[in-house]
Every structure is written in C-alpha cells, then in structure tokens.
Amino acid sequence: MGSRYLIITGTSRGIGRQLAELCLEKGDVVYGIARGTSDLGDTYERYTHVQFDVEDIHSIDDLISGILEQIPLPDVECIGLINNAAMLEPLKPIDQCLADEISVQLNISLAAPMILTSSFIHYTNHMTAQRKIINVSSGSGSYPAPSMAAYCTSKAGIDMFTKCVAMEQVSQPNPVHIIAFDPGMVDTELQAVAREKDAEEFVLSSVFQEAYESGQLKSPRDVAHDILMLLEESGDPVKSN
Incomplete structure (x- = not known):
C-alpha cells in the first residue's frame, strides 16, 4: 500500500x-508551504518545509x-x-482601503488558492492515485460584514471557485x-488581529472580542481534526461542507 x-x-x-502535525x-x-519558518521538520522526518510567500502568485506554478x-x-x-493560508486585513471601510492592501488580500486569499489548484491539477493529471483538494473557506463568504469587504469577497470567491472546479x-x-x-470561528492569529482593532476603524472588533471571551471559538487542533476527517472520506468530486 502506498x-x-x-x-x-x-x-x-x-x-x-x-x-x-495530525x-x-x-x-x-x-x-508545508508558509511565509514563516517551521520546526516540524525537527520532529517529523516526513515533513518538508517550503518557505514561500503565496502573495508571489507568478512563482506558484x-x-x-x-x-x-x-x-x-x-x-x-x-x-x-489543502489551501489553508489566508489574510484577514484590511479591516476598514472600503473607501479607506488602499489599492495595495486590496491587491495583497486578493492575491493571498483568492488568487493564490486558485493558482495552486490549477497547478496541482495540471501536474497530477497523469497520476492514477486518488487526488483531493480542500479549500478552507469561511462563513464570511456568505454573510456580508462592514469593514470586511475584501476578506468576505475572497471567501465568497473561494466557494464559487470550488463549485466551478468540481463541475x-x-x-x-x-x-x-x-x-x-x-x-467556523477559530481561535487563530487572524481572530486576535480582528478583536484588537480599534472600534472606530473596525466596528465588529467588539463582536470578535465577545466571541473570544465567551468561549465560542474552536481550537485550531479541533478544526484540523475536522479537515483530517474530510481527507479520510472518499466521497464524490462535487462536495461542499
């Protein structure tokens, strides 16, 4: 067995x-692909870290x-x-967002997963092995929120992109x-960024803070376990969760 x-x-x-890790x-x-470093390779010989910023979309292929x-x-x-990397900011009204901020957000959260998917499918088309792609989305792709236009748009794009590729x-x-x-809502650094924002700039900062204080956030480990369970499923090519 392979x-x-x-x-x-x-x-x-x-x-x-x-x-x-799971x-x-x-x-x-x-x-593992990440902009930062990782020490996972020190513990696991089956781990290879590739330090790479997915904002550099022209080098993804x-x-x-x-x-x-x-x-x-x-x-x-x-x-x-598994397209997991994403960016939450800019968290402010769209008329206060700079072109560069919008561009970086869309490149990291939407264009990069699209190109990663494109390249992955292209370079594995000759394989007979089972192939799977999981795009980490967000409820923000379905529910609009003030000062989150760029992020919500990226996640809505991920949802539609996934459906198109499935077809x-x-x-x-x-x-x-x-x-x-x-x-769902997960206790990650993205959440910490959101709740630490000034309320005058990001009106939902108090909502994020309340969710954190009331214990509504899932742990990254629990979410990782959910993704692992999805990887274990055989399923149909067309699926959403």
Missing part, C-alpha cells in the same frame, strides 16, 4: 500547523511543479492539496475530489 502525500499552505502556525502522526508525507517532482509516483496512493472534474477519468470547508 503513502498519502499532502501539500498544505500556512503550516507555520494555527490550523495549518495543527493539521500538518497528518504526520498518521504517517502521511507533508510538504514553479513551486508546485518543483514539489511534485520530489514525489515518487509508485509510492502515491493519495495526493492532496469541471465530474467528467474526468480520474476526477479530483474538491471541497470547500467552513471551519
């Missing part, structure tokens, strides 16, 4: 790091092809991509199973 190989973005902290504990081979070249095809039973894959001989997963 191994499961996973490419996970945002593994230097939060959900991405917890997911990488998968490594299961015996998976993990390639080379990044993915380079990672996939390292994977021994005969050993692959399942191969997956493309249905007729393929070895379809990619692609899922958009909404983890």
Whole structure:
C-alpha cells in the first residue's frame, strides 16, 4: 500500500500547523508551504518545509511543479492539496482601503488558492492515485460584514471557485475530489488581529472580542481534526461542507 502525500499552505502556525502535525502522526508525507519558518521538520522526518510567500502568485506554478517532482509516483496512493493560508486585513471601510492592501488580500486569499489548484491539477493529471483538494473557506463568504469587504469577497470567491472546479472534474477519468470547508470561528492569529482593532476603524472588533471571551471559538487542533476527517472520506468530486 502506498503513502498519502499532502501539500498544505500556512503550516507555520494555527490550523495549518495543527493539521500538518495530525497528518504526520498518521504517517502521511507533508510538504508545508508558509511565509514563516517551521520546526516540524525537527520532529517529523516526513515533513518538508517550503518557505514561500503565496502573495508571489507568478512563482506558484514553479513551486508546485518543483514539489511534485520530489514525489515518487509508485509510492502515491493519495495526493492532496489543502489551501489553508489566508489574510484577514484590511479591516476598514472600503473607501479607506488602499489599492495595495486590496491587491495583497486578493492575491493571498483568492488568487493564490486558485493558482495552486490549477497547478496541482495540471501536474497530477497523469497520476492514477486518488487526488483531493480542500479549500478552507469561511462563513464570511456568505454573510456580508462592514469593514470586511475584501476578506468576505475572497471567501465568497473561494466557494464559487470550488463549485466551478468540481463541475469541471465530474467528467474526468480520474476526477479530483474538491471541497470547500467552513471551519467556523477559530481561535487563530487572524481572530486576535480582528478583536484588537480599534472600534472606530473596525466596528465588529467588539463582536470578535465577545466571541473570544465567551468561549465560542474552536481550537485550531479541533478544526484540523475536522479537515483530517474530510481527507479520510472518499466521497464524490462535487462536495461542499
């Protein structure tokens, strides 16, 4: 029986790091992509850290092809991509957002997952192994919020993108199973950024603070476990969660 190989973005902290640890504990081979460093490789020999800023969208294709070249095809039973990395800011009314701030947000949270997905499918189309993609979404993709226009738009885009790719894959001989997963409110650094914002600039900061203080936030470990369960499912190519 072959191994499961996973490419996970945002593994230097939060959900991405917890997911990488859980998968490594299961015996998976993990390639972690993050702007920051990671010490997971010190503990797990099956972990490879790739320090890379996904804002650099024009280098993503080379990044993915380079990672996939390292994977021994005969050993692959399942191969997956988990698009977890995202950016919350800018958190302010749209008329106060600069073009550069909007561009960075859309590149990291929307364009990068789209290009990662495109490259992953392209470079694995010759494989007979099972292929899976999980795009970490958010309720913000369905529920509009003041001062969160860029983030909400990115997450709405992720949801629609996932549905479109799923429709493309249905007729393929070895379809990619692609899922958009909404983890709910999670106690991550993104949440900390939101609740520490000045209320005059970000009107929902008190809502985020209240959710934190009242214990409504899920732990990154619990969410990582939910994602791991989705990876374990066989399922249909068309799926949302």
